[in-house]
Amino acid sequence: MGLVLAYGCLLALGFTIYWCFHYTRIGDQLTDPGRRPSKASVTRSLWIGLATNIAGMICAMVVAMWKVGALLFTMLSVPPGAATIYNPSEGAAILSRSGPIIVPMDMITLQAAVNAMAAELVGILVSLFLLYQITQSLSNREKRVTDLGG
Structure with a gap:
């Protein structure tokens, strides 16, 4: 469901970019x-x-709230005191025996949703x-017409 909403958000964003260009055409007219x-x-x-x-x-x-909820659930599923922050050697994989970990792609997804919200707000x-x-x-214009007695 989240992927469908993400694609829906991208389609809506693409259409609004085109529609803002349409505003310039209306302005020319x-x-x-x-x-x-x-x-x-x-x-x-x-x-x-x-x-x-x-x-x-x-x-x-909805996508951003869904992703934040998933990240929160991931963080809360780790036992207290079991989470450590360290820098592995370059090219090494991080394995977690305590459950899923949060990867950079999770943060990129969240940042993309926030950027889409900012664009839609504009x-x-x-x-x-x-x-x-x-x-x-x-x-x-209507006020001028009534002031003129029309």
Whole structure:
């Protein structure tokens, strides 16, 4: 299950990278009055990006919590006082008779999940900022119309 969620997180992250590039295309269209997309189209596009970022963030958080739980269980399964930290000779294998050990790949997996969460958080913040800007510009425009008596 963890591997499926990890791949889901990577797919969501890849899609959000593409979707952020899509935001730049929308920005180019907004500057040209002849190609300007509708408000509904831009808002829908921002909501798609926001939903994808949130889904990716949830997947990354579940993977990270799963990995932290597994590492905690591994550490708690070692009898008290049995854990030692030492530097083996280069190329040597570490064998543990007391149970599984924590290997560097465990930490790399955890770091990858945290990095994915950070990337998804940036995508969420960008989408929310753009949605805020659209709603502010629309409310200011409506206020000007009502002030003019329209």
